[in-house]
Amino acid sequence: MALAEETAIDLGAMTQATAALDEIRAMVRPCIQCGTCTGSCPNEFAMDLTPRHMWRLVLLGRTEEVLASRTFSLCSACYLCSLRCPRGLPLTEAMGRLKQLAARRRLPHLRSGNLFYRNFIASVRRHGRVREMEFMSLYFAQMMNPWLPLRYAGMGMRLLRRGKVELRLPSRGSGRLVNLFDKVAEMESRS
Amino acid sequence: MNYLYYPGCSLEGTAREYDISTRALMAAMGADLVDIEDWTCCGASAAEALSELLTLVLPARNLALAEAMDLAGRDLLVPCSACYLNLRRVEEKTRVSHALRDRINEALSVEGLVYRGQTRTRHLLDVLARDMGAPVLGRRVARPLTGIRVAPYYGCQCLRPYPAFDDPETPRSMEPLIRAAGATVHDWTMGGRCCGASHMNTKMAVGLERVEALLTAAQGADVIATVCPMCQMNLEAFQKKALRGTEASPVAVVYLPQLLGLAVGLDPEVLGLGLNLAITPDFRQKLDRIPTAA
Numbered sequence: 001m002a003l004a005e006e007t008a009i010d011l012g013a014m015t016q017a018t019a020a021l022d023e024i025r026a027m028v029r030p031c032i033q034c035g036t037c038t039g040s041c042p043n044e045f046a047m048d049l050t051p052r053h054m055w056r057l058v059l060l061g062r063t064e065e066v067l068a069s070r071t072f073s074l075c076s077a078c079y080l081c082s083l084r085c086p087r088g089l090p091l092t093e094a095m096g097r098l099k100q101l102a103a104r105r106r107l108p109h110l111r112s113g114n115l116f117y118r119n120f121i122a123s124v125r126r127h128g129r130v131r132e133m134e135f136m137s138l139y140f141a142q143m144m145n146p147w148l149p150l151r152y153a154g155m156g157m158r159l160l161r162r163g164k165v166e167l168r169l170p171s172r173g174s175g176r177l178v179n180l181f182d183k184v185a186e187m188e189s190r191s
Numbered sequence: 192m193n194y195l196y197y198p199g200c201s202l203e204g205t206a207r208e209y210d211i212s213t214r215a216l217m218a219a220m221g222a223d224l225v226d227i228e229d230w231t232c233c234g235a236s237a238a239e240a241l242s243e244l245l246t247l248v249l250p251a252r253n254l255a256l257a258e259a260m261d262l263a264g265r266d267l268l269v270p271c272s273a274c275y276l277n278l279r280r281v282e283e284k285t286r287v288s289h290a291l292r293d294r295i296n297e298a299l300s301v302e303g304l305v306y307r308g309q310t311r312t313r314h315l316l317d318v319l320a321r322d323m324g325a326p327v328l329g330r331r332v333a334r335p336l337t338g339i340r341v342a343p344y345y346g347c348q349c350l351r352p353y354p355a356f357d358d359p360e361t362p363r364s365m366e367p368l369i370r371a372a373g374a375t376v377h378d379w380t381m382g383g384r385c386c387g388a389s390h391m392n393t394k395m396a397v398g399l400e401r402v403e404a405l406l407t408a409a410q411g412a413d414v415i416a417t418v419c420p421m422c423q424m425n426l427e428a429f430q431k432k433a434l435r436g437t438e439a440s441p442v443a444v445v446y447l448p449q450l451l452g453l454a455v456g457l458d459p460e461v462l463g464l465g466l467n468l469a470i471t472p473d474f475r476q477k478l479d480r481i482p483t484a485a
Contacts, residue, residue: 042401043385043387045400046400074394076387076388076390077348083352083360090352099241103241113240113393116389117240117241124232124237128231129200129203130232130235131204132201132204163207164205164206164207177231180248180302181245183298184298188242188244
């Protein structure tokens with residue numbers, strides 16, 4: 001479980017985060033703060049910082065404030081802001097980079113998304129294809145909130161009844177993509 | 192109309208009826224689909240949240256497998272919008288950056304694979320709208336869906352960021368197909384708006400807000416037609432929760448190839464219609480009143 005077993009923040013993490021944010025800043029440097037992104041975002045109502053405001057903080061290099069917000073984690077990759085940005089900036093892609101940066105820091109306020117994606121991709125690493133029921137069960141277990149699974153129980157039963165998901169114990173699988181994942185991790189640690 | 196085919200993980204599980212109906216409709220239209228051998232997950236939306244390189248390498252593995260097949264000259268047909276975007280992104284990015292292609296190939300070398308950049312990934316809606324087209328469909332319609340009002344729902348990732356076959360802001364490509372099937376188009380502006388995607392799993396309140404907005408705008412339609420497993424799941428599985436405390440009524444939600452398959456005269460069972468989670472009694476009754484093909 002290379003991704004899931006990454007160690008916590010090391011001493012160089014801050015410097016790394018600043019360097020990574022520099023790359024993201026370069027992606028949005030021509031931003032003119034027009035706010036078209038904010039006006040286009042379907043999830044803006046739930047964000048603490050508007051997208052426009054967050055990009056401004058990125059431009060100013062205020063890493064900690066950017067990472068403390070939930071804004072980028074609420075991007076659902078609909079690409080409306082990227083489509084409409086008058087400067088043609090790859091905003092959705094930059095949101096993805098922020099998600100990756102935050103995932104490496106394991107920020108507590110973004111725990112649910114982080115655990116969800118890590119369990120999803122760990123299932124892919126083990127089996128080659130995702131096993132929906134397996135990764136959702138592990139996600140629920142790690143969230144340690146006994147009420148959470150109940151919100152999905154009705155749907156789970158309907159899916160089981162139709163044979164669309166299977167109840168299987170989590171397994172190590174064939175390790176189908178382990179080599180490829182390890183290679184990617186090795187290449188990313190180099191750069 | 193012959194294609195390589197990448198079903199993707201959802202189509203083996205929660206979206207089985209999308210796979211079943213795509214294969215059934217394409218066969219009925221005389222198209223031949225050949226699965227990519229040994230395909231694996233494209234990374235979905237999970238890889239992008241974790242690693243930039245993995246986001247490209249996971250789909251590239253499948254493109255490399257497609258290139259290695261005997262039928263490599265065929266376009267690659269993909270029904271899932273998230274898979275489509277992930278695969279297509281590799282094609283678009285490596286076309287302009289050979290350095291990136293080399294980097295991807297360095298990773299793929301552990302599998303003995305090479306991606307040369309020769310694939311052509313196409314979304315199912317693209318293929319239905321442009322390769323098949325409404326006139327060809329119209330000639331095959333055996334059971335016109337008269338009186339059924341359809342809200343065409345495109346979602347995001349088949350339209351953006353790569354607008355290959357439709358207007359990414361105001362999509363219309365489903366409308367001629369729906370009319371050719373004998374049904375009526377529900378006029379709305381929400382066809383290309385986001386369903387909340389995977390927020391339903393991690394931030395349910397946000398996802399429910401999106402779904403409520405879509406279902407409210409779909410009032411008056413008998414059925415919503417989708418072309419993405421995630422859109423379909425969000426719209427069908429969470430209706431009760433999303434509409435709690437509102438005046439809105441439930442709306443049936445089916446995959447576009449299921450709807451077109453019905454018009455071509457395929458049996459509902461053959462199209463996996465028993466597997467959907469939101470087939471309303473009203474929609475079922477209207478369907479039952481339409482005479483079956485002779």
